[in-house]
Amino acid sequence: MYSLSANGCKVMGAMAATTRQRNPRGEGSRLREEIVEAAAELLEEHGDPAAVSLRAIARRAGISAPSIYGHFEDREAIMAAVVERAFAALTTRLHAATEGIEDPAVRLHAGCAAYVAFAQEAPETYGVLYQLLDDGEPAAPATSLEELAGGEAFAILLDGVQACVDAGASTAPSVPETAMALWVALHGYASLRTCLAAFPWPEHERTVTTLVDRLAWL
């Protein structure tokens, strides 16, 4: 049964490098996820979103470039999927960091620290979150918070501040404005810290604590 026949499965090692195992019938969506995964990896490796080309994604995923069109309309759609994935990861992270903590002030601290940590660990992924929003059209300004991309993450922050106020730990005069100020400051810190490595930054924990304590009126 020695064979070099067309299906090529006889030489697994070599095959893996050259040909991909085709997904079974119903599971075309598996490749879809592999594409998004490949795009996310590329983004994190090269610092530049421009380096995440459709062809580079295909190369990374081990498929031909046109194969992508079976799963995505165009390159932009892939990036949108990457952003969606990143927001989901952020939200999960924030939930994980805060759940089970009773003291609202401690919980708020933990959530904010996790937000910054997320940005530190995957700076490009973090960066792409807001970058794509930048590209989108102006959108109706009246949109509710929940419908905003990242709205769920912001809602966690909002709840955190509200809990502090309710418990008397915070004297913040306005919960939404406080959450906004906090969010803005954390974003600024996360962005600058990663891109301005030469700056003599104080200790990480210390900075987050300062921002949270002062801006959340703790």
Added chain:
Amino acid sequence: MYSLSANGCKVMGAMAATTRQRNPRGEGSRLREEIVEAAAELLEEHGDPAAVSLRAIARRAGISAPSIYGHFEDREAIMAAVVERAFAALTTRLHAATEGIEDPAVRLHAGCAAYVAFAQEAPETYGVLYQLLDDGEPAAPATSLEELAGGEAFAILLDGVQACVDAGASTAPSVPETAMALWVALHGYASLRTCLAAFPWPEHERTVTTLVDRLAWL
């Protein structure tokens, strides 16, 4: 003296569209500035730094693409010049907004408001400031503040906070850390405000005031 001779100066209108007036001998640097200007304009018009290609810059400046190489090493060098220009503009703006104000707290407010206003009016120019730093190599972390790109702008902020502390208007425990927190928050606000237009932002003035008052311990 009717003439269509080679120097073309007889038909100014038509000429301006097709041929550019060559700079006189010693003033090659004039084109250099036109190139930077063209790049800056392109950057601000298209939101995307990737759209500012060397060829696009040349087109905008009304010259052929190779002409640029007489003035810049490569595309990256042009972008570096754009960043330098942007930092100079920011610094000028901050000085203009704060000079002549006696009350240190009022001056700090004015400076911070000007910083945010600069970012609002030229969001792409503002964005490119930190973006380029991102691309650069890690650099020695021990670099002094003054040598950092944007160090002069930060120094203004530092002085502003120091003046507040000296005058007893601020109870900030650490001047550098306070300036850092303020800078980070202003940057975050400036970035997010421009890219997340759909968010229900509070009044502009109000937000800046909140950030400054809380973070500078006024």
Added chain:
DNA sequence: TGTACATCAGTGAACGCGCGTTCACTGATGTAC
């Protein structure tokens, strides 16, 4: 159970495009005699 066929995941070649960069050049301007 065996065979013909429809489905569909993925391919390979090709397209036109704009890019950064190079090269040999052109022709107006200033200078030396």
Added chain:
DNA sequence: TGTACATCAGTGAACGCGCGTTCACTGATGTAC
């Protein structure tokens, strides 16, 4: 003052490249008879 020449700001054509996207296709897989 007049002329030959060196300088140098800027040009036009060409290069190779990677890109996004299209098209007709291949061939393994599941299904109908």
